[in-house]
Amino acid sequence: MTAAVELQGITKRFPGVVANDRVTFRVEAGEIHALCGENGAGKSTLMKILYGMQPPDEGTMLVGGETVRFKSPKDAIDLGIGMVHQHFMLADNLTVLENIVLGSEPTSGGVLLDLRTARKRVEELSRTYGLDVHPDQLVEELEVGERQRVEIIKVLFRGARILILDEPTAVLVPQEVEELFRNLRELRASGVTIIFIDHKLDEVLAISDRITVLRGGRTVGTVDAADVTAGDLAEMMVGSELPSPETRESTVTDQLALAVSGLTVRSPDGRVVVDGVDLRVHRGEVVGIAGVEGNGQAELIEALLGLGHHVEGRVELDGTDITGWHTRRRREGGLGYIPEDRHRRGLLLDAPLWENAMLGHQTSAPYAKGMLVDRAATRTRTEDLVGTYDVRTPGIDVTARALSGGNQQKLIIGREMVADPKVLIAAHPTRGIDVGAQAAVWEHLREARGKGLAVLLVSADLDELIGLSDTLVVMLRGRLVATLDPAKVTPRELGSYMTGAAVSTEEVA
Amino acid sequence: MSTGPVRPRSSILLSLAAPVAAVLFALLFSSLVLLISGKDPVAAFSAMLSYGSRLETFVDAVNRATPLYIAGVAVAIGFRMNLFNIGVESQYILAALISTQVGTVIDLPAPLHVTVIIVVAMVIGALWAAIPAVLKVTRGVNEVIATIMLNAIGVSFVAAFLLARWDSEGQDTRTADIPESGRMPDLNGLFEIFTREIQKGRHVYGFLLVAVVVGLAYWFVLNRTTLGYDLRASGANPMAAEASGVPAKRMILIAMIASGAIAGLIGLPDVLGDRYHFGGDFPQGLGFLGIAVALLGRNNPGGIVAAAMVFAYLDATAPILELEGDAPREIVTITKGVIIFAAVIAYAVVERAQRRREVAAAARATAALHADEDSGGGGGAAPAAAQGVRA
Numbered sequence: 004m005t006a007a008v009e010l011q012g013i014t015k016r017f018p019g020v021v022a023n024d025r026v027t028f029r030v031e032a033g034e035i036h037a038l039c040g041e042n043g044a045g046k047s048t049l050m051k052i053l054y055g056m057q058p059p060d061e062g063t064m065l066v067g068g069e070t071v072r073f074k075s076p077k078d079a080i081d082l083g084i085g086m087v088h089q090h091f092m093l094a095d096n097l098t099v100l101e102n103i104v105l106g107s108e109p110t111s112g113g114v115l116l117d118l119r120t121a122r123k124r125v126e127e128l129s130r131t132y133g134l135d136v137h138p139d140q141l142v143e144e145l146e147v148g149e150r151q152r153v154e155i156i157k158v159l160f161r162g163a164r165i166l167i168l169d170e171p172t173a174v175l176v177p178q179e180v181e182e183l184f185r186n187l188r189e190l191r192a193s194g195v196t197i198i199f200i201d202h203k204l205d206e207v208l209a210i211s212d213r214i215t216v217l218r219g220g221r222t223v224g225t226v227d228a229a230d231v232t233a234g235d236l237a238e239m240m241v242g243s244e245l246p247s248p249e250t251r252e253s254t255v256t257d258q259l260a261l262a263v264s265g266l267t268v269r270s271p272d273g274r275v276v277v278d279g280v281d282l283r284v285h286r287g288e289v290v291g292i293a294g295v296e297g298n299g300q301a302e303l304i305e306a307l308l309g310l311g312h313h314v315e316g317r318v319e320l321d322g323t324d325i326t327g328w329h330t331r332r333r334r335e336g337g338l339g340y341i342p343e344d345r346h347r348r349g350l351l352l353d354a355p356l357w358e359n360a361m362l363g364h365q366t367s368a369p370y371a372k373g374m375l376v377d378r379a380a381t382r383t384r385t386e387d388l389v390g391t392y393d394v395r396t397p398g399i400d401v402t403a404r405a406l407s408g409g410n411q412q413k414l415i416i417g418r419e420m421v422a423d424p425k426v427l428i429a430a431h432p433t434r435g436i437d438v439g440a441q442a443a444v445w446e447h448l449r450e451a452r453g454k455g456l457a458v459l460l461v462s463a464d465l466d467e468l469i470g471l472s473d474t475l476v477v478m479l480r481g482r483l484v485a486t487l488d489p490a491k492v493t494p495r496e497l498g499s500y501m502t503g504a505a506v507s508t509e510e511v512a
Numbered sequence: 513m514s515t516g517p518v519r520p521r522s523s524i525l526l527s528l529a530a531p532v533a534a535v536l537f538a539l540l541f542s543s544l545v546l547l548i549s550g551k552d553p554v555a556a557f558s559a560m561l562s563y564g565s566r567l568e569t570f571v572d573a574v575n576r577a578t579p580l581y582i583a584g585v586a587v588a589i590g591f592r593m594n595l596f597n598i599g600v601e602s603q604y605i606l607a608a609l610i611s612t613q614v615g616t617v618i619d620l621p622a623p624l625h626v627t628v629i630i631v632v633a634m635v636i637g638a639l640w641a642a643i644p645a646v647l648k649v650t651r652g653v654n655e656v657i658a659t660i661m662l663n664a665i666g667v668s669f670v671a672a673f674l675l676a677r678w679d680s681e682g683q684d685t686r687t688a689d690i691p692e693s694g695r696m697p698d699l700n701g702l703f704e705i706f707t708r709e710i711q712k713g714r715h716v717y718g719f720l721l722v723a724v725v726v727g728l729a730y731w732f733v734l735n736r737t738t739l740g741y742d743l744r745a746s747g748a749n750p751m752a753a754e755a756s757g758v759p760a761k762r763m764i765l766i767a768m769i770a771s772g773a774i775a776g777l778i779g780l781p782d783v784l785g786d787r788y789h790f791g792g793d794f795p796q797g798l799g800f801l802g803i804a805v806a807l808l809g810r811n812n813p814g815g816i817v818a819a820a821m822v823f824a825y826l827d828a829t830a831p832i833l834e835l836e837g838d839a840p841r842e843i844v845t846i847t848k849g850v851i852i853f854a855a856v857i858a859y860a861v862v863e864r865a866q867r868r869r870e871v872a873a874a875a876r877a878t879a880a881l882h883a884d885e886d887s888g889g890g891g892g893a894a895p896a897a898a899q900g901v902r903a
Contacts, residue, residue: 310754331757340755348755351748362745363756371738378736397874404867405874 005068007032007165007196008053008084013062015048022048023059024220030165035187035197037207037228040217041240041295041463041501046200049217050167053198054086055079066165085163087154089170093142100125100138103157128159133189148179152186165196172206173297184210202240202295204233204502216240237498241465254287255473259322260457261307261426266316268302268481276302278481280316282459284426289448289458291472291489293465295501299481300461301343304430307459308340309333321425334363339424341415341432343461345408349415352404356396357385359403360418367422384421392417393443409440416444420451427451430461445471465497479503530862531808531815534854535822541854542847551839559837560829567707569828571714577817577824578723578781579795583802584820585730586775588811592734593747593767599641599659600775601799602666607636608779609670612790613678615690615783625694626784630722633776640666641772642765649761655768667796675792686791696784717785719777726774731813743767775799804848808855823848 008030015023023045030036040046051057053064055073064071066082073079076086093102104121111117125138134152142150151171158166168187172180187197187210201207207214208228216223216239223239261284268277277299284290292300305311307318309330317326325333334340340363342348350359361370361381369380385399394413396406403411412432419427429448433441448471452458462468468475469489477485477500485500498504543553563569583600590597597603611633618628644658678687696718700710710716734740745753746763754760778798783790805823809815830844 308755329757329759330754331759334757342752342755347749347751349752351745351752354744354748358741361741362752365738365741365745365756374737374739376736376738376741397876401870401874402867405870407875 005032006030006065007034007067008198009065010049010053011063011065013049013052013059013064015045015052015057015059021220023052025062026217026220026222028215028222029225030196030198031213032196033191033194034212035191035199035210037199037201037211037214038217039200039202039204039207039214039236039240040223041202044217044240045220046217047169048220050086050169050198050200053079054084054167080161080163083162083164084167085158085161085165086167087151087158087169087171089173091150091154093150093153095143096141098139098141099136099145099153102142102153103138103160105157107161124160125156128156131193132156132159132186132195134186146179147174148176148182151175151179151183155186155190159195164194165198166190167198167200169200170202171199172201172203180206202502204236204504207236208233218242233502233504234495234499237502237504238495240502241494241498253473254453254455256286256288256455258286260284260286260288260320261459262317262319263307264317266303266306266314266318268299268306268311268315269313270302271312276481277306280478280481280483282476282483284457284459286425286455286457287452288473289452289460289471290474290476291460291462291468292476292478292483293462293468293497293501294478296463298478300478301430302481303478304343304428304459304461307428308338331366335367337423337425339419339422339427341419341427341429343430343434345411345415350403350411353402355402356389356394356399356406356414357382359414360385360388360399362418364418364422388414388417388421392420392447409436412436412444413440416447420447424456426457426459428459428461431463432460433462433464433467441467477501526862526866530858531818531855534808534851534858537854537858538847538850541850542843545846546839546843553839556833556837556839556843559832563832563836564825564829568711568714571703571710571716573821573824573828574720575715575717575781575785575824576827577820578717578720579778579798580801580805580820580823581723581816582726582774582781583778583798584805584809584816585726585813586771586778587799587802587806588809588816589730589767589771589774591747591806591811593743593763594750595764595767595771596656597641597644597659597768597771597775598656598803599644599662599666599799600771600778600802601797602659602663602670603637603640603772603775604778604799605670605794605796606640606666607633607776608783608794609674609678609687609790610636611776611780612687612690612783613674615694616688616789618694619691620693622693625691626696629690629694629784630777630780633780634773635776637776638769638773641768641775645765645768648768649764663799671792675790684791684793687789689788690783694784695788698785715785717781719781719785722777723781726777727813727817730774734813739766775802778802804852807852810859822851 006029008028010026010028013023013026014021026045026049028038028049038046038049048057052059055076055078058073066084071078071082094105097105100118100122103125104118109117109120122138128134129136134156136149136152136156142153145153155166171183175183187199191197199207199211211228213225213227214231214236215225216236218240261282263280263282266277266280267275270276280303282290294300302311306314309328317324319325320333320336320338323336325336328336346352351362364370365376369377369384371377382399388394389396389399392413394406394410394417396410403414406414416432432448433444436444445467448458460468460471472489475487475489475492476483477487477497479501480503487497539557543557546553546556583604586600587597611629614632615625615629618625620628640662643662644653644655647653647658648655675685698715699718699720700716703716704710734744742753742758742763745756746758746760750760779794782795801823805816805819808822809817809819826844826848830841833839833841833843
């Protein structure tokens with residue numbers, strides 16, 4: 004039997020990373036096939052390749068047995084491949100019908116918009132697949148689940164027989180998920196092939212026929228959903244072996260540096276994204292937060308820095324209640340920050356290094372003298388920092404943009420460390436930098452921990468989390484669902500908590 | 513130039529090249545326009561050049577450049593943090609009228625009288641600019657829209673109500689004259705140290721000194737204070753600035769109000785140095801020209817001086833075109849427009865070139881450092897091997 008889609012040996016490289024490394028992926032016609040993997044496993048890249056948004060560097064793609072090479076999504080659409088993006092692309096002020104035909108409007112006589120034919124086809128699609136939509140309703144009046152149905156019909160309207168859904172459940176509430184699954188089953192019954200990207204394992208097991216797992220850009224394997232448990236899948240995603248934390252003396256003290264209680268954060272639209280988090284970090288301790296991205300880690304960090312809105316709960320820094328403090332006071336009070344996205348949150352790319360070295364500390368000595376910037380002291384401090392933290396640069400007057408990612412990161416680490424913070428919040432501190440720089444960053448963090456620094460570490464890199472943390476907590480859907488001992492945790496346990504396969508608050512450590 | 517600093521002299525020359533190229537291109541383009549319309553560009557521009565080299569024309573240009581410079585700085589303060597204060601126009605007109613009126617009714621010893629007028633002008637400009645700032649901070653109203661609307665309101669308000677109320681002459685609508693104690697003495701004496709005597713009737717505005725102070729203050733606050741750092745950081749990367757503790761809303765208020773306060777001064781060189789009253793013929797459009805000047809001067813205190821002088825010189829020499837150059841003076845307006853276009857393009861080109869050079873230089877330096885170290889031993893990959901790397 005010919006596969007609906009077959010990818011063989013697909014490799015895609017980006018500067019510094021191999022996003023897909025000889026990936027094989029075969030989807031039979033008329034099945035629901037889930038593609039699983041942690042963030043950064045290469046799922047999105049693979050789907051972009053399949054949908055014609057990016058060309059692969061190597062490998063072949065077969066659709067319906069024919070070798071294809073897509074130049075743009077249009078080529079993919081012509082062959083009946085459609086994609087429903089995670090973030091809907093609908094015009095709020097147009098009706099459902101207008102949104103569906105937008106971009107592929109049926110015409111009569113080549114010029115006039117033929118909405119009557121369009122309406123007929125939409126109603127037909129809606130009936131055939133049980134996708135309940137009202138053509139004349141304005142999109143802005145629709146619930147999220149309904150919008151998703153509009154997106155699906157939009158794709159079917161363009162003749163798609165192979166449907167790619169990118170994390171379709173991420174935006175849905177449980178009842179809507181059930182509704183979606185019902186729709187997907189009906190689509191399958193009418194012969195539509197569905198590729199379903201997700202990392203919530205209970206959902207994946209509930210809906211798919213077969214599952215392919217990616218890890219680190221490679222295919223781990225393809226399994227029948229009927230033959231596996233959530234635990235098996237979790238292990239496939241995380242890997243069969245966890246890195247062993249190096250044996251070292253614990254530097255954890257009993258002095259509380261950061262205490263968070265009942266922290267709840269709501270998104271602007273009212274959803275709870277951080278849900279009653281209680282967290283304690285002691286001096287000399289690294290607390291690592293594990294979890295699939297998008298489970299509230301970013302919002303938790305923003306709230307701790309005083310950057311969040313709609314925040315409830317209490318935060319104490321070194322015994323002082325800082326709940327009502329704004330960001331500047333918190334930073335002056337000893338809160339260091341290594342941002343997840345250094346270009347967005349951490350650097351002034353077109354400013355010289357010495358100005359970047361004072362960012363976040365611009366009101367404190369030695370950078371400031373009263374209301375004035377002490378340029379001489381700032382420059383001296385920057386020279387020191389560049390030397391101590393091995394920032395490879397021709398000088399401190401070059402702009403931050405000129406440095407490589409690893410050197411930019413070392414500058415940020417150095418600037419936070421020399422400020423001698425009480426608590427350091429480090430989000431993905433080694434993301435996107437080379438192994439040499441990574442090892443250096445880890446060593447700096449360890450050294451500072453030895454001197455009594457409290458570190459809250461958020462990372463998607465298990466080597467980093469297990470190698471650095473004294474305590475590991477798992478964050479899922481805004482909650483801390485488990486506290487684990489990094490020395491004893493198994494891949495299966497960790498993966499299960501991260502993916503919600505074992506929702507529990509029991510203490511394993 | 514081999515392993516020199518990353519900002520070599522050639523790089524500074526490169527950034528100067530952009531505005532110079534823009535002006536030359538604009539002159540070339542204007543010549544083309546003259547040629548097409550059957551005029552002689554050589555005659556036109558040589559008339560401008562010979563007229564422009566007279567001392568009196570220079571004085572005229574300096575007087576025109578003074579308000580332009582202040583307007584450029586007012587706009588640049590906003591630009592530095594990505595705020596577009598289009599409202600400079602109504603801020604200065606409103607400030608000029610009200611401060612003039614205040615100047616006519618009070619009676620104080622000379623230095624104090626002038627100071628009061630200046631302070632009133634700044635306060636009025638600041639208050640008028642505070643409206644869009646508060647709207648933006650509290651309601652998220654786009655400052656471009658708000659300031660454009662306030663321009664319409666402010667300018668009409670001045671014309672229809674205030675001026676009518678304070679009208680002191682019968683026929684041409686204008687305020688009374690500010691008494692002697694509220695006028696600023698000219699700087700002819702200062703200039704004549706270096707030049708010959710300036711012809712009678714020409715005065716170098718005393719307000720030039722205030723403009724110099726404004727420029728120095730702008731430079732100092734921006735580059736030497738933590739407030740200036742916060743302001744520049746907010747403009748360069750608002751997300752990073754916020755994470756570094758810069759209070760975003762307060763910075764918007766401060767920048768907008770400071771911009772308005774400086775804008776309030778734009779009308780005063782004329783009021784205090786030449787007219788001594790505010791009337792229906794008061795020069796308009798300086799606020800918009802300020803946008804062009806700030807753009808051409810790259811928001812840089814020195815650059816704005818050069819930009820203001822270029823524009824002022826073109827204006828000062830334009831009248832001679834019709835008298836001697838056999839060309840319509842409107843050609844100067846075209847020249848100014850083309851300068852702005854060309855400058856925007858030239859800056860973008862130069863910036864890209866500089867960025868490429870810098871990245872290449874940094875990569876070279878890093879490669880050199882790597883080469884030195886790699887002979888000493890490879891970097892470890894695993895966390896356990898980390899000690900080797902930082903040795």
